[in-house]
Amino acid sequence: MNNILMKIAATARRRRDSRAISEGKLARALLDRFRTTGHRRLAAVVVTAVLSILVASVTISSVQAEPEGLTVTGLPDGTISAATLSAMTLRVDAEGHDPADIRLELDGEPVDGRVDGGTVVYRPGSLPDGEHKFTAEIPVGGFFGFLRTGPGVSEVFTVDNEAPTLTVTQPQAVSSYRQPVMVRGTATGADRVAIGTQSVTPADDGSFEITMPRAPTGAEIVAMDAAGNKATQAISAAIETPKISSVHVTAYGWAHEGLREDVLNMVRDGRINTVQLDIKDEDGVVGYDSQVPLARESGAVEPIYDAPATLRQLHDMGVRVVGRIVAFRDSTMAEWAWNSGRTDWVIQNPYGQPYASKYGAIAFTNFANPEMRKYNIDLAVEAAKLGFDGIMYDYIRRPDGALSQMVFPGATESPTTSIAEFLRESRDPVRDAGADLSAAVFGVAATRPDEIAQDIPLMSKYVDYIAPMLYPSHWNPGEYGVANPNSQPYDIVFRSLQDFRKQTQGTSAKIVPWLQDFSLGVSYGSGEVTAQIDAARDAGVDGFFLWSPTVTYHLAAG
Known part of the structure; x- marks a missing residue:
């Protein structure tokens, strides 16, 4: 003793x-x-x-309130949401003690941690709402080894698993991306409600209003409480443009008084409500006094018509104007880039020379090149800001021919994916500038997407409408079961549109086809034009663009 x-x-x-x-x-x-x-x-x-x-x-x-001598990290400030809790990791620093001796408790019940170096790690996972107490301590023996506690620490935290209740009134449809959109609803239990970078604090009753500068693209509204719990809902703000009845006009065609007057007469007669006017044509010529630096540096700008004056005139007549940009068939830019040492801006053959096609020895710029993508987007945004109501990309594809004979410098994905990605990059800048976005595509793209790198379902995700070129003269005999498409304009247009309707299902993209008003092998006049328009209507597609390279049309009064 x-x-x-x-x-x-x-x-x-x-x-x-x-x-x-x-x-x-x-x-x-x-x-x-x-x-x-x-x-x-x-x-x-x-x-x-x-x-x-x-x-x-x-x-x-x-008389000792809480054990001392350990520290806990990993507890966020404030009330903890379910999402935060699921990812939360608590670490207890042993402070020089053996971490294997640390005993953990949650709400008075023992829990197991994991020793990690000089710490003990514990993940609570899911917990019910309310206050919880986490304790870590090292038991040490008193006389005969009991009734004693050593160094320790306790932390109290509150869990809130309940997300706000969100109800949204979908905004009414508008006719243009230049119109603001009001989003209203209630978010009970929320501290903030946001759409993108815009947010508001709900009123005491949970009601809120958010004004968007334009119809949002693929947006969702998010309601969040103080703990960080979220409720989300998609927003569908539709753009309802009127039925498009349009003809194609080149820059030189509009500058020609007689041809321009013919187009204006079609407007006055009510035969068309939209004019499709070239911004950049097949040669790469920008037809008005563009201020896009690369257009001016490359010599692409030719002020053939006065864009602001033209837009004012047509808008005063109640006409929409769709600007056409020939995207990657661009001999002006391709030649300038190649001669300036920017060879990666040009599609090449396997031997490192420009890829030659039926359009010329050096006609296609490289859609995989960021500078060439930006050049076309800059033109589109400038035109939208000038007042063009829509932007349509044409030749948004690779050249015809064997893919094995083409090299796209810098490409990291297939041509089909790259073309669709270009549309994705264009969509928001163009819409932010106030215009809708469309793409002219080959008729065969509905069934042969890789032939020219036009995947219709993929492209349709990023445009307001797809404009398939269904010219009867361009189909092979027997296509879609039509023996002679050029002589059967109704049949080939009606049947080919069925595939385009299927390909665009599940997207918000509409279809407005390009129809033929020129003669190639078969003489075309008002009867053939009317047959195509009737076929589109009967196929469930109400609208059209007419193509005539000479800007002369046979459109009968409706």
Whole structure:
């Protein structure tokens, strides 16, 4: 017994915490008593000593509020959402102790952690709403190894799993990307409601209003509470443009007084409500006084017509204007780029020379090149800001011919994917500038997408409408079961449009076909033109663009 009491006193000298000191004082008192009473009273003294130590340990432990000496990291500030909780990792720093000795509790129940170096890691996972207490401590022995706790820490946190309740009134359709769109709804329990970078604080009853500068593209509205719980809902703000009845006009055609007057007469007679006017043509000539730096530097700009004056005139007559940009068939830019040492701007053959096609020795720019993509987008945005109501890309494809004979410098994806990605890059800048976006595509693209890199379902995701070129003279005999498409304009247009309708299902893209008003092998007049328009209408496609390279049309009054 003498040895036991001496060890307790020595322990008190080594340790400085209040419980150890109290035990040490008690041990010394017992030792003195033992020395004076002798062996006869040994049993009574031992019993008294043990009981006294136990009482002292319990008393001292009861006045210590929380164990100290460990730290916990990983708890976010404020109330914790379900999403945050699922990813939350708590780390207990052992502060020089053996981490294997750390005992963890959550809400008074033991939980298991994982030792990671000098820390213990614990992931709570999911927890019910409300307040929770996490405790970490290192148990240490008192007299006989019980009724004692060592270094520790406790943290209290609150969990909120419930997301706001979001109800959205879908905005009304508008006729242009120049019109703002109002989004209204209620978000009960939310602190913020946002669409993209725009956000508002809901009223006390949860109601909110957000005004978007234009109809959003693939947007969703997000309601968030203080904990970070979210509720989302997609927004479908439709653009309802009137039925398109349009003819193609070149820059030189518009500059020609007689041809221009013929077009204006069709407007006055109500035969058309839209004019498709070239911005950049098949030669790469930009037909008005463009300020796009690369257009001017390359010599592409020829001010053939006055774009602002033209737009004012047609808009005053109630006519929409769609600007056509021949995107990647561009001999002006291709030749200038090649001669300026920018060879990667040009599609090449396997021997490192410009790829020659039926359009010329050097006619196609490289759709995979960022500078060539930006050049066409810059022209589109400039035109939209000038007042063009729509932008249509033509020759948004690779050249005809064997893919094995073409090299697209810098390409990291297939031509088919790259072309669709170009439309994706164009969509928001063009719409932000106020115009809708469309793409002219080959008629065969509905069934042979890789032939010229035009995947209709993929492209349709990024445009307001697809404009398939369904010229009867361009189909092979027997296509779609039509023996002689050029002589059967109704049949080939009606049947080919069925495939385009299937290919655009599930997207918001409309179909407005290009129809033929020129003679190639078969003489075309008002009867053949009317047959194509009737076929489109009967196929469920109400609208058209007419193509005549000479800007002379046989469009009968409707």
